Amino acid sequence: MRNKHRMCILMFSFSVLFPVCVDADDRKIEKAVKKYTTSTIELRHQIHQYPELGNREFKTAELVANHLKSLGIEVQTGVAHTGVIGILKGDKPGPVVAVRADMDALPVTEDTDLPFKSTVRTTYLGNDVGVMHACGHDIHTSVQLGVASVLSSIRKEIHGTVKFIFQPAEEGPPPGEEGGADLMVRENTMENPRPVAVFGLHALASMEAGNIGYTSGPAFAAVDHFIAKVKGKQAHGARPEESIDPVVMASEVVTAFQTIRSRSLNPREPSVVTVGIIRGGQRFNIIPSEVHLEGTVRTYSEEARDGVENRMNQILKGITSAYGGSYELDYDRGTPATINDPKLTAQVVPSLQRAIGRENVMEVPPTMGGEDFSFFANVVPGFYYRLGMVKPGTVSGGHHTPTFRADDSCIPIGMKAMSTLIIDFMKSGGLQ
Ligand SMILES: [Zn+2]
Ligand SMILES: [Zn+2]
Structure with missing residues (x-):
């Protein structure tokens, strides 16, 4: 009887207090996203202007590590060559959750009129080539740095630990070298602490900024x-x-x-x-x-x-x-298929819908393209979604082309969506 009575009080408190708590956290996230949007966009411009090829992300990794350190986040560098891991411990007990961004650029010569356009050149396989963030990894890295800013500003409210993974060489290491998610996993990135789930996002050149796409189950081949x-x-x-x-x-x-x-x-x-x-x-x-x-x-x-x-x-x-x-x-x-855990997908999609509006979150079909996020998602359940990146009313060149063009306006959307997803997931205690 006593236990039952206590349950009733608990349930009553939950129904009354929980929505209030959610609103309070949403407001805090919204405020923090606004506060850090400009500085995160500046980081994006720097990363975009000075792109580096896989396993050569030296300056990018330094920028990432310095930013995380400035937020009081514990940092490990030199993982799988240039990878960076940040550990943010919340003040409340809860699960460990990993979030991953890739940092590498491609041997493509940029042909856009962005004021922060890359003019960097390097030698790749013996040839002089332009270097460009032609797949949007500058967006992934900067959004994740923005999420680190947002979450560290509300660490008192965080239930558990967030592991920020900044990965080199997603497009594949240079011939004869190892690298990417595979090597990060082999270097124990998913241990000490081991997360209960891993999240990530990829910019999508056919989707306008303000939208998010997701696929439950098989997503990348x-x-x-x-x-x-x-x-x-x-x-x-x-x-x-x-x-x-x-x-x-x-x-x-x-x-x-x-x-x-x-x-x-x-x-x-x-x-x-x-x-x-x-x-x-x-x-x-x-x-x-x-x-x-x-x-x-x-x-x-x-x-x-x-x-x-x-x-x-x-x-x-x-x-x-x-x-x-x-x-x-x-x-x-090579890279295994990325399969979004269906239970995890069902659990976290409502967070994305609440963060950016239900009408802006849509299911997208799987692609025959590949993504080495799968190495992380083969260790623990994973969810990898698509972030719309095209300025409304304009067109971007496709991924890996010189006219690929991601708009800054997708950055606060990505920060808000991922921060909300992580906070909700941790508060719920992990995978339900
Ligand atoms: Zn790519
Ligand atoms: Zn990519």
């Missing part, structure tokens, strides 16, 4: 890379009967690869098999001995991944043996 060698026998171009022609065999292989998606896999199972490189031969009148095929495979399930690799082997074996040739296939399984 697994990214695999293959190299196939089709081997034959060299001969004079006028004596094909003396050859085993790898050009003919490779042509049939490329065509047959297209049947993997259309005829071998379940039609409801998304997949892509792309041959991006086909190279062979030196002269018009020589049948070469070998043709090089190289490409990418995108899938969402291990079953589809196995299915594609098996069929590639069967096709290569069948075609080359029919002509008396041979083959080698090097199939490299």
Whole structure:
């Protein structure tokens, strides 16, 4: 009876007090976002103007570490080359939650009229290239620095610990180097303390600022890379009967690869098999001995991944043996698929809706693009959403193009959405 009575009081207090508490926190977040918007936009301009390639984010990491330190956040640097981790302990007990932003730029020469446009050049794979934040990672990094400002200003209200992860080399490390989320996880980023969930966002070049998109379940595909060698026998171009022609065999292989998606896999199972490189031969009148095929495979399930690799082997074996040739296939399984935990998604989407308006939060379809956030989300449940970034009424170039153009107005939206999501999630005690 006593316990029941106490429950009633608790429930009554909850129903009366909880909405008041939520409003109070929302107001504090709103006020803090306003206070830190200008300084966060300035950080974005600096990061955008001085972009750095994967595993070379030295200045960016320094800017990040200095900002976190200025907020009284415990900082660890040099993780997976240039990664930075910040630990913000709230005054109240609660779960550990991780939030991740990527810091690297791309070898693209910027072609925008932004006043803080990048003119940086560097050497990449022996070539002189422009460097640009052409995927919006400057937005991710600055929004997360803004979230750190907001949350540290209300740390008295925080139930638990926030782990800020600033990751290098999301686009992939330079050839011959390790890096990115995979290396961060191997260097124990998800331990000591281990979070109960991980969150992140990515700017979306087809969505206006003010909106957020999300996908429950599969959101970004697994990214695999293959190299196939089709081997034959060299001969004079006028004596094909003396050859085993790898050009003919490779042509049939490329065509047959297209049947993997259309005829071998379940039609409801998304997949892509792309041959991006086909190279062979030196002269018009020589049948070469070998043709090089190289490409990418995108899938969402291990079953589809196995299915594609098996069929590639069967096709290569069948075609080359029919002509008396041979083959080698090097199939490299790269970034796994990013699967947004459906329970976690259902739990946190209402926070996004409350933060920026229900009508501005929409479901978006999964993409066959990849995202190495999956390495974190394979350790603990994860939720990765899309932040609209285009100035209303204008158009941005696509991701990884010189005219990619994210508008500053998405920064306070991202700060408010992520801060609200984190505060709500921690207050609820974690994954329900
Ligand atoms: Zn990208
Ligand atoms: Zn990206």
